[in-house]
Amino acid sequence: MTRTPIWHSASEVPSHLGATAVSIGNYDGVHRGHRYVLSQLIHHARTRSLTPVALTFWPHPRHVMSGKVDPQLITGHEDRDRLLLLAGVGGVLDLEFTREFAQHSAEDFVRIFLVEGLGARCVVLGEDALFGRANAGNIDTMRELGQEYGFDVVTVSDLGPEGQGTGRISSSAIRESLLRGEVETAAAMLGRRHTVTDVVHHGFQRGREMGFPTANLGPTPQGLVPADGVYAGYLTVIDQHPDHVGTAALAGAPATISIGTNPTFTDAGIPQRTVEAYVHDDHSLDLYGDTVRLEFVDYQRPTLKFDGIDALIEQMHKDVEVTRRTLASAPVPEPSAD
Incomplete structure (x- = not known):
């Protein structure tokens, strides 16, 4: 069985990894700009016969230091x-x-994680990179430490909107x-459609009662x-509940996705924001407990309050037809590693 090459401490890095080229970042979204940096990392790793590694953090450092879940x-x-x-x-x-982790000096961070942990021989960074306690380390610091510890430092410009290195x-x-x-x-900007992932929960069953x-x-x-x-979007099951193993898992199923507080139903107490997806044409699905990924293709309309159930059902039929037309020209998502 091949283990996924994700490590959560320097001690977990396998000894057979060999010397590496490393890029450091939070990589939120892993967007086109990030992937441009990573492509340069991979290029420089290949030219030096090194293993390319991304060094990242969780939770987001700003969340930890501010005590607030911002940015989302x-x-x-x-x-x-x-x-x-x-x-x-x-x-x-x-x-x-953690706050304790944040106390590593710039040199200790480089020595413990890049040099001793990963055997770095090349570090790929943006010109504005900061690291170490109070962000005291910058690109000049990294160059000085590279000379001391024996690794190259390569800087990469931001990828602009057209991929020409201008803008951000x-x-x-x-x-x-x-x-x-x-x-x-x-x-x-992402270079792919945005997705959200979660386990399917039991809801109010209103959609089922209305035929959706x-x-x-x-x-x-x-x-x-x-x-x-x-x-308009797609739904893919990425992990089945044990009770569902053996049945065909949905992959790239056309779906109409609704986000909001269901304002038509005003008798449900305090409004709760929900994310729900209607998979077209198959009313026999049992997805409870499955982990699914929703992929967003296009925005169709705002959340509306309807005068009654009949008006809502009529609109839902229209939404499904709009989704069908939208997805007719939108490629089905390709299977991805999980």
């Missing part, structure tokens, strides 16, 4: 590491970030697009939940 993260923990591996690195050193693709810009419901704009049974995610799925509204 584009990707969840497991999805972030999965996407890093899909970008082609040979391993991910995913370190737990940022996690902040992607986050803002998603919070406005602009999933296509976000996808252009939905897969309901929990209150805190992995990945940033876009703005309230109705979206």
Whole structure:
């Protein structure tokens, strides 16, 4: 059995890994800018016969140091590491970030994790990289430490909107697009469609009663939940509940996705924001307990309050037809490693 090359401490890094080329970052979203940096990491690793490794952190350092869950993260923990591996690195050193960890000096961080932990012979960074206690280390610090500990330092410019090295693709810009419901704009910067992942929970069963049974995610799925509204997308089962093993798992199933507080139903107490997906044409699905990934293709309309159930059902039929037309020209997601 091959173990996934994700390590959570320097001591877990296998001795047979050999010398490495390393890039350091939070990689929220693993967007096109990140993947450009990673492509340069892989290039420099190959020219030096090194193993390319991404060094990253969880939780987000800003969350730990501020005590606030801000910024909202584009990707969840497991999805972030999965996407890093899909970008082609040979391993991910995913370190737990704590206030104690933050006290490492710049030199101690480099010595313990890059040199002793990963055997770094090349470090690939942006010009504005900061590291170590109070972010005291910068690119000049890294160059000085590289001379002391025997590794090269390569700087990489930001990838611009057209991939020409001008401008910047940022996690902040992607986050803002998603919070406005602009999933296509976000996808252009991500280089793929945005996704959220969670276990399917039991809901109020309203959709099933109306002929539109939905897969309901929990209150805190992995990945940033876009703005309230109705979206065209796809649903893929990435991990089946033990009771479902042996049945065919959905992959790239067309779905109409709804995000919001269900304002038509005002008798349900305090409104709760939900994410639910109606998989087209198959009303016999049992997805409870399965882990699913929702992929957002296009925003269709805002959340609305209807005068009654009949008006809502009529609109849901229209939503499904709009989704069908949208997805007719949208490629089905390719299977991905999990």
